[in-house]
Amino acid sequence: MSTSAESYHHGDLRTALIGAGLSALEGPDGATLSLRGLARTVGVSATAVYRHFPDKRALLAALAGEGLRQLGESQAAAAQAAGGGAKGFAASGRAYVRFALAHPALFRLMFSQGNPADFETRENDLARDLLSEMTLELTGNPVAAERMAHQAWAIAHGIAMLMLDGRLPAEPALIDELLDTDALFFGSTPKAATTTDR
Amino acid sequence: MSTSAESYHHGDLRTALIGAGLSALEGPDGATLSLRGLARTVGVSATAVYRHFPDKRALLAALAGEGLRQLGESQAAAAQAAGGGAKGFAASGRAYVRFALAHPALFRLMFSQGNPADFETRENDLARDLLSEMTLELTGNPVAAERMAHQAWAIAHGIAMLMLDGRLPAEPALIDELLDTDALFFGSTPKAATTTDR
DNA sequence: CCTATAAAGTCAACGCCGTTAACATAGCGC
DNA sequence: GCGCTATGTTAACGGCGTTGACTTTATAGG
Numbered sequence: 001m002s003t004s005a006e007s008y009h010h011g012d013l014r015t016a017l018i019g020a021g022l023s024a025l026e027g028p029d030g031a032t033l034s035l036r037g038l039a040r041t042v043g044v045s046a047t048a049v050y051r052h053f054p055d056k057r058a059l060l061a062a063l064a065g066e067g068l069r070q071l072g073e074s075q076a077a078a079a080q081a082a083g084g085g086a087k088g089f090a091a092s093g094r095a096y097v098r099f100a101l102a103h104p105a106l107f108r109l110m111f112s113q114g115n116p117a118d119f120e121t122r123e124n125d126l127a128r129d130l131l132s133e134m135t136l137e138l139t140g141n142p143v144a145a146e147r148m149a150h151q152a153w154a155i156a157h158g159i160a161m162l163m164l165d166g167r168l169p170a171e172p173a174l175i176d177e178l179l180d181t182d183a184l185f186f187g188s189t190p191k192a193a194t195t196t197d198r
Numbered sequence: 199m200s201t202s203a204e205s206y207h208h209g210d211l212r213t214a215l216i217g218a219g220l221s222a223l224e225g226p227d228g229a230t231l232s233l234r235g236l237a238r239t240v241g242v243s244a245t246a247v248y249r250h251f252p253d254k255r256a257l258l259a260a261l262a263g264e265g266l267r268q269l270g271e272s273q274a275a276a277a278q279a280a281g282g283g284a285k286g287f288a289a290s291g292r293a294y295v296r297f298a299l300a301h302p303a304l305f306r307l308m309f310s311q312g313n314p315a316d317f318e319t320r321e322n323d324l325a326r327d328l329l330s331e332m333t334l335e336l337t338g339n340p341v342a343a344e345r346m347a348h349q350a351w352a353i354a355h356g357i358a359m360l361m362l363d364g365r366l367p368a369e370p371a372l373i374d375e376l377l378d379t380d381a382l383f384f385g386s387t388p389k390a391a392t393t394t395d396r
Numbered sequence: 397c398c399t400a401t402a403a404a405g406t407c408a409a410c411g412c413c414g415t416t417a418a419c420a421t422a423g424c425g426c
Numbered sequence: 427g428c429g430c431t432a433t434g435t436t437a438a439c440g441g442c443g444t445t446g447a448c449t450t451t452a453t454a455g456g
Contacts, residue, residue, distance in 0.1 A: 158359070
């Protein structure tokens with residue numbers, strides 16, 4: 001009865017806090033959201049938060065979990081829209097980076113927690129499951145699939161992070177180019193290199 | 199005369215602060231270093247810091263710059279020890295990830311600043327220059343070199359970050375496997391999943 | 397040599413933060 | 427109807443980054 005509609009005392013504080021937290025993460029200075037500030041925007045005393053979360057970390061973990069869920073949804077939708085298969089796989093990779101660029105503070109939060117076990121649950125782990133499924137489908141080999149999953153995750157995550165940090169320009173064309181699995185490293189080596197023409 | 203030996207009032211505070219900051223970043227809870235705490239360990243009043251850095255961000259930027267310099271050194275050393283060429287390139291990639299795992303808080307700090315321009319200087323940008331040189335040497339083509347550099351950076355960075363966050367196990371064998379340029383994605387799989395496009 | 401000036405450091409204070417303890421209130425089960 | 431428990435409040439603590447007004451010290455110039 002803690003997480004239902006809106007009834008008793010003030011409303012559903014837990015849900016309200018998470019909502020406020022998510023929207024605070026969207027604005028500028030989303031990197032520095034404070035427990036007190038959050039309580040203020042929800043219109044509640046600072047210490048009321050502690051009835052729903054043991055401490056700030058727990059609140060952040062909940063936000064990260066929600067972000068993870070949304071990321072999984074985005075990727076799944078993108079993969080399906082692209083018609084699955086290799087196209088879908090590539091689309092889910094682009095969706096990963098796009099999500100990071102669209103929600104920088106949330107994305108950073110999702111990957112700066114102590115240990116993922118605090119908020120990675122069966123339900124919000126869609127992204128991970130999807131990745132496993134897709135690579136298995138593409139390779140047909142569990143061992144190769146796992147390596148492919150790891151490498152794909154790493155490169156998408158690397159691109160996302162470097163762009164968020166301003167180390168790489170956050171241009172859509174660059175995302176596509178770097179994620180292009182046909183052109184990875186030497187894939188198109190000698191002459192090819194001319195792929196960039198456009 | 200602000201950054202020289204050690205002479206006048208207290209010593210070279212700026213250098214001392216950076217040293218203390220770097221060593222604080224090595225310990226646990228290095229993620230939460232405080233200006234006051236740093237001043238305390240150096241044996242100086244909290245506000246003395248402001249004679250050398252306009253604010254905390256500037257101090258952190260200085261630490262990040264120093265970290266960047268060290269990272270470049272590590273990579274250059276590893277590349278040279280491996281004899282340059284493709285071997286050297288692979289070695290520098292491993293060194294990148296190893297550095298991240300060896301100095302988690304420092305590495306995170308290096309890649310969570312607002313904009314890199316604040317601390318990326320000609321002298322500490324060794325890592326970036328090295329990467330450009332190596333990929334150009336390997337491809338012989340400026341365009342291909344740049345893409346290779348971006349992709350290599352992204353995958354190394356992704357591996358490092360995911361391991362730091364506990365999303366991937368931080369095992370040396372896995373680092374090697376994921377960085378293996380010959381086995382990237384479909385490199386070693388038969389049918390290569392035929393990504394089709396293009 | 398001695399003094400003006402500016403660099404380097406100190407102290408007190410402000411407002412914000414996360415968190416704890418003690419207290420108030422409202423809804424539900426018996 | 428009563429008590430229990432979930433939910434919320436107020437007051438307070440210590441720590442933080444930062445500012446302003448002050449003190450000390452090194453050094454440069456007459």
